[in-house]
Amino acid sequence: MPVATPHLRVDLGRLRRNVRRVADQAAAAQISLRPHAKTHKSLEIARLQLAMGARGLTVATVGEAEAFVRGGCTDVFIAYPLWVDDARAERLRDLAEQARVAIGVDSVYSAANLGRRLGGTGVEVLVEVDSGHHRTGVRPKETGEVARAAARVGLPVRGVFTFPGHGYSPGAAQEVVAAEAAALRQARESVTAEGLEVRVLSGGSTPTLAASLGGAGAGGSAHGVNGVDGTGGVDGVARITELRPGVYVFGDAQQWELGTTEPDDIALTARATVVSHAGGRVVLDAGSKVLGADRAAYATGYGRILDRPKARIVSLSEHHAVVEWPGRRPRLGTQVDVVPNHVCAAVNLADSMWVEEAGRLRPWPVAARGLNS
Amino acid sequence: MPVATPHLRVDLGRLRRNVRRVADQAAAAQISLRPHAKTHKSLEIARLQLAMGARGLTVATVGEAEAFVRGGCTDVFIAYPLWVDDARAERLRDLAEQARVAIGVDSVYSAANLGRRLGGTGVEVLVEVDSGHHRTGVRPKETGEVARAAARVGLPVRGVFTFPGHGYSPGAAQEVVAAEAAALRQARESVTAEGLEVRVLSGGSTPTLAASLGGAGAGGSAHGVNGVDGTGGVDGVARITELRPGVYVFGDAQQWELGTTEPDDIALTARATVVSHAGGRVVLDAGSKVLGADRAAYATGYGRILDRPKARIVSLSEHHAVVEWPGRRPRLGTQVDVVPNHVCAAVNLADSMWVEEAGRLRPWPVAARGLNS
Numbered sequence: 221m222p223v224a225t226p227h228l229r230v231d232l233g234r235l236r237r238n239v240r241r242v243a244d245q246a247a248a249a250q251i252s253l254r255p256h257a258k259t260h261k262s263l264e265i266a267r268l269q270l271a272m273g274a275r276g277l278t279v280a281t282v283g284e285a286e287a288f289v290r291g292g293c294t295d296v297f298i299a300y301p302l303w304v305d306d307a308r309a310e311r312l313r314d315l316a317e318q319a320r321v322a323i324g325v326d327s328v329y330s331a332a333n334l335g336r337r338l339g340g341t342g343v344e345v346l347v348e349v350d351s352g353h354h355r356t357g358v359r360p361k362e363t364g365e366v367a368r369a370a371a372r373v374g375l376p377v378r379g380v381f382t383f384p385g386h387g388y389s390p391g392a393a394q395e396v397v398a399a400e401a402a403a404l405r406q407a408r409e410s411v412t413a414e415g416l417e418v419r420v421l422s423g424g425s426t427p428t429l430a431a432s433l434g435g436a437g438a439g440g441s442a443h444g445v446n447g448v449d450g451t452g453g454v455d456g457v458a459r460i461t462e463l464r465p466g467v468y469v470f471g472d473a474q475q476w477e478l479g480t481t482e483p484d485d486i487a488l489t490a491r492a493t494v495v496s497h498a499g500g501r502v503v504l505d506a507g508s509k510v511l512g513a514d515r516a517a518y519a520t521g522y523g524r525i526l527d528r529p530k531a532r533i534v535s536l537s538e539h540h541a542v543v544e545w546p547g548r549r550p551r552l553g554t555q556v557d558v559v560p561n562h563v564c565a566a567v568n569l570a571d572s573m574w575v576e577e578a579g580r581l582r583p584w585p586v587a588a589r590g591l592n593s
Numbered sequence: 594m595p596v597a598t599p600h601l602r603v604d605l606g607r608l609r610r611n612v613r614r615v616a617d618q619a620a621a622a623q624i625s626l627r628p629h630a631k632t633h634k635s636l637e638i639a640r641l642q643l644a645m646g647a648r649g650l651t652v653a654t655v656g657e658a659e660a661f662v663r664g665g666c667t668d669v670f671i672a673y674p675l676w677v678d679d680a681r682a683e684r685l686r687d688l689a690e691q692a693r694v695a696i697g698v699d700s701v702y703s704a705a706n707l708g709r710r711l712g713g714t715g716v717e718v719l720v721e722v723d724s725g726h727h728r729t730g731v732r733p734k735e736t737g738e739v740a741r742a743a744a745r746v747g748l749p750v751r752g753v754f755t756f757p758g759h760g761y762s763p764g765a766a767q768e769v770v771a772a773e774a775a776a777l778r779q780a781r782e783s784v785t786a787e788g789l790e791v792r793v794l795s796g797g798s799t800p801t802l803a804a805s806l807g808g809a810g811a812g813g814s815a816h817g818v819n820g821v822d823g824t825g826g827v828d829g830v831a832r833i834t835e836l837r838p839g840v841y842v843f844g845d846a847q848q849w850e851l852g853t854t855e856p857d858d859i860a861l862t863a864r865a866t867v868v869s870h871a872g873g874r875v876v877l878d879a880g881s882k883v884l885g886a887d888r889a890a891y892a893t894g895y896g897r898i899l900d901r902p903k904a905r906i907v908s909l910s911e912h913h914a915v916v917e918w919p920g921r922r923p924r925l926g927t928q929v930d931v932v933p934n935h936v937c938a939a940v941n942l943a944d945s946m947w948v949e950e951a952g953r954l955r956p957w958p959v960a961a962r963g964l965n966s
Contacts, residue, residue: 221680222678222680224655224656224680224681224966225966226965226966227965227966258911258912280911280912281912282597283597300868300878300912301868301869301871301876302868303866303867303868303878303925303926305595305926307594307595307597308597326869326871327869327870327871327925329870329925330868330869330925333925333926348871350871350872354872354874355871355874355876355908355910355913355915356868356869356871356876356913357869357871358871359872385910493676494676495673495674495675495676495703495729496674496699496700496703496729496730497700497702498674498699498700498721498723498728498729498730498731499723499727499732501727501728503674503728503729505673505676505966506965508885508887508938509938509941509963509965510965512881512886513885513886513887513888513935513938514881514886515886535728537728537758538631538653538937538938539631539653539654539673539965540728540729542728552676552700552702552703552706553676553678553706562886564882564911565881565882565886565911568882568942569941569942569963569965570963571963590882590942590943590944592599592600592879592882592883592912592942593597593598593599593600593878
């Protein structure tokens with residue numbers, strides 16, 4: 221029985237190639253890779269990443285951490301400034317008995333709260349730094365104050381982290397990676413001034429990955445020239461020691477349009493069917509409940525058609541994508557592969573991704589789907 | 594144990610009041626109500642709607658139809674121009690043995706395909722008409738041609754339907770309801786000219802509901818003045834006989850901003866926690882993976898705060914909502930209720946909605962979540 225459309229398809233060859241390529245590049249650059257698993261939410265893909273050398277996983281929520289630890293991962297970083305109440309503290313203590321666990325913190329107030337509930341449990345913290353995205357994270361110079369507050373209440377400080385989300389803009393990568401490096405360097409100085417060690421400087425994202433790996437790191441070549449090693453360095457110079465990209469495993473239409481993924485590397489699509497020619501249009505059965513409704517300012521539509529780079533999804537509702545299709549329209553019933561704008565959102569809508577192996581379609585569960593808390 | 598944030602909360606009193614009010618209004622207007630269950634995807638809410646007089650349910654996919662028929666609903670209309678292959682035909686035939694089933698069709702080509710696979714099975718069709726939304730649906734004058742094609746291949750034609758989606762615009766409702774009525778009237782004329790009966794003229798949506806129920810129906814008062822009854826009418830005049838609103842059960846920020854829902858009637862929110870004050874901001878843990886990423890052109894943000902009408906969600910990522918909060922910021926750890934822009938998208942992200950009954954929180958499963966095919 222064929223799998224009904226719309227559904228998500230994974231190209232296993234491309235997926236493996238993407239995972240391998242970034243693992244090799246990070247290894248060559250002597251930077252740890254801790255991929256963000258919120259993109260795929262899949263135990264199969266997490267195992268692939270770990271087998272190819274990732275040192276652990278990044279996740280966004282305690283629920284995701286639980287799913288991946290249950291699936292065998294022994295090292296998770298919840299890169300989020302969690303507010304921890306009694307119930308969440310209990311879950312984190314349970315996790316810390318099974319795996320190496322770190323969480324984010326971005327205020328003195330929150331550090332004090334964490335200390336009351338998690339001090340001495342082995343849960344480590346990284347202080348979140350705002351490197352220009354202006355979402356969460358302290359100003360670099362305030363990092364030491366938060367680190368000191370955490371250390372004082374029994375929370376080991378592993379280091380500092382940032383998310384360079386302002387790199388999601390055309391042509392921004394080099395400048396953003398420089399800002400990220402500067403922020404992490406300042407943060408490190410601020411923490412070491414408190415007499416605390418900074419073992420990890422963590423950053424990165426898929427659109428800035430090439431810039432990070434290409435040597436635009438903080439104050440030195442990413443390849444370790446000048447003897448900088450991330451934990452100390454020459455003349456107080458530090459470079460990023462850990463990268464946390466997520467989307468690179470699949471790619472998506474955002475990366476395609478940012479120029480950071482080639483269409484030939486895109487490993488996840490929504491298989492859809494042409495259901496209507498009304499008004500001369502091409503309407504597909506993959507809508508926002510399959511693709512997600514993300515549409516960045518730079519996006520040229522609500523997703524792309526993998527084999528038709530000139531086609532554009534000009535409107536999207538829950539179960540309809542209206543496509544401007546150049547040339548001859550595909551017949552009703554034709555199946556086409558749609559590249560979602562933001563793959564993390566699309567995966568989180570599906571219970572399974574379908575993977576072709578040895579000529580057969582197999583479902584890979586989206587094990588951490590919907591685990592937002 | 595409290596339910597961790599972020600999670601969806603349903604106010605049962607408001608929900609019941611919304612369901613009751615629209616049921617009463619439709620009954621007073623002598624218009625059938627066939628609510629769209631894609632909004633709530635919940636057996637509990639479907640049963641409430643049916644108990645209060647809905648004549649059946651509308652759904653968007655075969656998977657949703659299966660879930661609601663399995664849950665006891667005996668009359669489903671899949672308001673979608675399905676492309677039916679062998680596998681989907683088998684599922685529809687199974688459904689038709691358990692319930693009254695109708696589907697949409699919007700081309701002669703598709704009618705012929707349906708006929709080959711479903712002719713004589715009892716599955717009925719409604720021809721979809723474009724009343725100005727320009728998504729799917731034939732032009733009104735072409736309706737008869739599609740109806741004839743369906744009837745010829747053994748598909749009973751129940752009537753015609755439209756979705757007035759262009760009513761999702763401030764101040765558009767009256768004009769859109771008039772256009773909807775005109776399109777359905779023309780469609781009816783086109784079908785009856787083929788010697789076929791039109792038993793159902795189906796339309797409606799939440800933003801146009803008041804206009805539909807207030808008498809702006811096709812060619813006559815919605816209250817049945819002038820003796821029009823929808824199946825025939827005076828001087829060839831027909832009025833809408835069936836309404837398919839979905840969002841009215843909960844309301845959402847879109848309806849709030851369109852002026853079609855009062856904040857006091859909003860029955861679903863995302864309970865979120867303030868997790869960061871970085872940079873003086875208020876950051877909540879409910880992001881696009883909980884609220885959805887929908888943002889209509891008229892929206893003032895990515896969702897609203899129920900008890901703070903002047904607050905605005907100015908940016909949204911997967912696990913963060915950044916709020917411009919007037920006056921004194923809520924402390925870290927404070928819980929607030931966020932109204933999603935588009936409630937259908939938010940519900941489809943969650944496995945459960947949490948309902949307070951007799952002082953206890955109970956999960957209502959989102960039974961048809963993710964059933965997009």
